Amino acid sequence: MASRNSRRDLLKAAAGIGAGLMLGGLFPSRAQAAPQPRRRFLFAYFDGGWDLLLGLDPRNPATTNAQTHLIETGYGQLGARGQRGVRSVGALQFGPAVHPDFLQVASRCSVIQGVSMDTASHEVGRRYFLTGRFPRGITAVGSSTASEVVAQQGDLTPIPHLSVNVEAYATGLPSFASALSVGSLTDLFVALRPFSNLDPAIEAAVKSYQDGTGCAGTQADAKGLVTNLQRSIQRSRSYITSQLDRIFDLTRMDPEMDALRARYDTAAAGQDPTAPEILGFIGAQALKEGVSQAVSVRVANRLDTHGQDWASDQAPNQERGWKVLAAMLKDLSETPSKDAPGKTVLDETTVVAFSEFGRTPLFNSIRGRDHFVGNSVLVAGAGVKPGLVIGKSAEVGMMPVETDLMTGQGVDHATQEQKDSGAVQILTPKHVLATVLEAGGFDASYLRTPAIRALLA
Amino acid sequence: MRTTLALVALALAGCTTTTEVPPPPPPESLPVTIDALPPMPDGHPDLPGLAVPSPAPRRLSIEQLQSSLDAIGELPPGTVQLPADLKVTLGQPDYLRVTEENLEPTPLFMKFLGDIAVSACNSLSDYDVVRPAGERVMTRFPTRDENLRFMLLRFTALEGAAADGYLPRLQALYDAASASPRPRAGYEAVCMALITSPEFLVY
Numbered sequence: 001m002a003s004r005n006s007r008r009d010l011l012k013a014a015a016g017i018g019a020g021l022m023l024g025g026l027f028p029s030r031a032q033a034a035p036q037p038r039r040r041f042l043f044a045y046f047d048g049g050w051d052l053l054l055g056l057d058p059r060n061p062a063t064t065n066a067q068t069h070l071i072e073t074g075y076g077q078l079g080a081r082g083q084r085g086v087r088s089v090g091a092l093q094f095g096p097a098v099h100p101d102f103l104q105v106a107s108r109c110s111v112i113q114g115v116s117m118d119t120a121s122h123e124v125g126r127r128y129f130l131t132g133r134f135p136r137g138i139t140a141v142g143s144s145t146a147s148e149v150v151a152q153q154g155d156l157t158p159i160p161h162l163s164v165n166v167e168a169y170a171t172g173l174p175s176f177a178s179a180l181s182v183g184s185l186t187d188l189f190v191a192l193r194p195f196s197n198l199d200p201a202i203e204a205a206v207k208s209y210q211d212g213t214g215c216a217g218t219q220a221d222a223k224g225l226v227t228n229l230q231r232s233i234q235r236s237r238s239y240i241t242s243q244l245d246r247i248f249d250l251t252r253m254d255p256e257m258d259a260l261r262a263r264y265d266t267a268a269a270g271q272d273p274t275a276p277e278i279l280g281f282i283g284a285q286a287l288k289e290g291v292s293q294a295v296s297v298r299v300a301n302r303l304d305t306h307g308q309d310w311a312s313d314q315a316p317n318q319e320r321g322w323k324v325l326a327a328m329l330k331d332l333s334e335t336p337s338k339d340a341p342g343k344t345v346l347d348e349t350t351v352v353a354f355s356e357f358g359r360t361p362l363f364n365s366i367r368g369r370d371h372f373v374g375n376s377v378l379v380a381g382a383g384v385k386p387g388l389v390i391g392k393s394a395e396v397g398m399m400p401v402e403t404d405l406m407t408g409q410g411v412d413h414a415t416q417e418q419k420d421s422g423a424v425q426i427l428t429p430k431h432v433l434a435t436v437l438e439a440g441g442f443d444a445s446y447l448r449t450p451a452i453r454a455l456l457a
Numbered sequence: 458m459r460t461t462l463a464l465v466a467l468a469l470a471g472c473t474t475t476t477e478v479p480p481p482p483p484p485e486s487l488p489v490t491i492d493a494l495p496p497m498p499d500g501h502p503d504l505p506g507l508a509v510p511s512p513a514p515r516r517l518s519i520e521q522l523q524s525s526l527d528a529i530g531e532l533p534p535g536t537v538q539l540p541a542d543l544k545v546t547l548g549q550p551d552y553l554r555v556t557e558e559n560l561e562p563t564p565l566f567m568k569f570l571g572d573i574a575v576s577a578c579n580s581l582s583d584y585d586v587v588r589p590a591g592e593r594v595m596t597r598f599p600t601r602d603e604n605l606r607f608m609l610l611r612f613t614a615l616e617g618a619a620a621d622g623y624l625p626r627l628q629a630l631y632d633a634a635s636a637s638p639r640p641r642a643g644y645e646a647v648c649m650a651l652i653t654s655p656e657f658l659v660y
Contacts, residue, residue: 123556138556138557139557159564167555170561178561178563178564179563180563180564180565181546181548181559181563181565182546182565183542183545183546187546187565190568190569190572191564191565191568191569195571195572195575195576196572196575198575199637199638199639199642200637201633201634201635201636201637201642202634202637202639202642202645202646202649204633205630205631205633205634205646205650206630206634206646206649206650206653208629208630208633209626209627209629209630209646209650209654210650210653210654212626213655214622214623214626214654214656215619215622215623216613216615216619216655216656217654217655217656217659220514220655220656220659220660221514221655222513222514223513223514225513225514225515225516225562225655225659226514226655226659228561228562229516229562229567229655229658229659230655232562232563232564232566232567233564233567233571233653235564235567236564236565236567236568236571239564239568
């Protein structure tokens with residue numbers, strides 16, 4: 001077949017190689033990756049799309065108006081909460097839906113603003129943030145970052161990846177990297193406790209049979225599915241023999257559990273085993289007690305407020321999530337590390353709080369806010385510098401603007417030269433995940449995106 | 458009730474009045490010989506042959522699991538119904554948050570499946586003794602080995618020579634579990650082992 005390469009193609013290829021060389025310093029090297037075995041991860045998910053103006057990207061209502069800035073803060077519709085206005089902790093600013101408890105731990109955090117989600121679909125945004133890869137249609141591509149880190153670290157804990165009311169994906173990874181996905185505390189107990197008092201003779205006989213494989217089973221193992229299945233059986237047995245259920249037993253009557261019930265305000269959950277307070281408690285316990293290396297947990301829900309429920313629900317539901325996250329961070333920061341003297345569990349844990357996207361800065365016709373491609377993320381803990389604001393959204397309309405990856409500064413009018421160099425980019429979930437991975441020495445090359453250097457501790 | 462009787466009567470009438478027509482003979486299949494593959498369009502890579510790789514093995518979905526348990530137990534379709542919240546926990550989509558079924562054999566799925574196996578096999582065992590001998594699943598035949606082969610067939614579709622290799626393992630399982638004072642403990646254990654086996658769960 002005749003070659004159709006033109007001079008233009010050659011120039012493009014040369015430019016690509018040149019850009020690659022210039023970007024060399026930005027990308028992590030696979031050979032250099034050395035995952036830190038003690039590094040833990042907490043992915044806190046705010047379900048439904050959070051309103052950034054009430055949380056991580058607030059605006060001063062006195063100097064912001066719809067005509068000039070295409071932004072309506074709406075704080076006046078929130079009653080007493082709205083009167084909180086914008087509160088600062090160092091360089092960080094928080095909107096009125098951020099619970100006061102969170103402000104006490106905010107100095108440990110940094111905020112990444114101006115993150116572009118490239119989607120206004122819940123499934124796509126959520127899966128993009130979970131995996132760091134843009135979904136195919138709405139189908140997730142690749143694996144959850146939590147499973148990726150576990151796969152790189154190794155099988156070090158009883159439940160390496162615990163996913164609490166958050167989707168989890170593990171494609172082509174070792175079976176131990178698959179999440180134990182539970183929807184509630186009830187589910188977790190079902191997983192950790194024996195179903196019934198099965199006769200020991202029957203139990204032993206069945207176990208013995210399950211540990212072997214027949215010919216047909218071996219033939220079906222071409223892709224490792226049968227091996228995964230058998231490991232899952234063995235792992236589910238180990239949950240029970242380890243008696244992990246005690247760690248999560250909120251009904252325990254002892255001083256330790258009394259303190260935890262108070263800390264997480266589990267009374268606010270009522271009888272709901274999926275309440276944010278309960279799920280937050282599960283996540284923190286799993287990290288503190290060495291049950292898991294990575295935890296994904298839904299700390300807030302019902303944020304998809306398109307109508308008048310914005311005024312009634314967005315702020316309380318978001319606030320509830322921030323309160324739970326505050327309790328988790330405080331809990332982790334007050335728990336001494338079992339491995340490193342003088343350190344706390346938070347010092348060993350990288351925290352990422354995210355939602356699938358933001359909400360429009362202008363109200364729609366029924367005083368609600370719709371889906372918005374702009375987003376912000378909160379990061380804290382191991383490997384990331386605290387107290388920074390990385391990137392920014394535009395003064396008008398809040399769309400993400402470019403960010404200088406070395407300085408972390410938002411760049412309103414990036415030059416073509418800056419863009420071509422790759423050092424100034426629109427931030428995406430890939431940048432955030434590449435950063436937290438690289439911060440722990442993990443291989444992030446599969447994301448094909450540079451880390452935000454300014455954020456690396 | 459009256460409507461049901463009328464429908465039954467109609468159905469019976471339909472059955473009795475149907476004229477029996479012999480089925481048509483199967484069409485003769487002609488041998489297909491491929492001497493050469495057609496040329497590929499310009500720029501398309503050459504194909505090495507016509508072999509199409511089969512799809513990768515998959516785990517049973519929740520719907521398939523329920524239907525399979527119905528079929529194994531010779532129960533009316535829809536008899537086995539897992540609770541709705543359990544189905545979501547096991548990965549079935551709720552089309553609110555989850556739109557695609559997770560078919561990974563995760564530890565949680567296998568734990569739940571183990572629990573389901575205990576419950577289903579105990580129920581099946583209790584039901585077996587009150588059923589006519591010809592409808593039983595665990596104790597249809599007079600000898601142990603016949604029953605083990607029959608259960609293996611019902612759960613996994615393995616029979617004949619393909620089942621031979623499984624028989625010693627099932628016999629050992631049966632004998633070990635029979636130490637339990639529970640009646641039919643050996644068959645219950647075989648049932649539990651087969652429900653959680655890859656031969657049943659993976660296709």
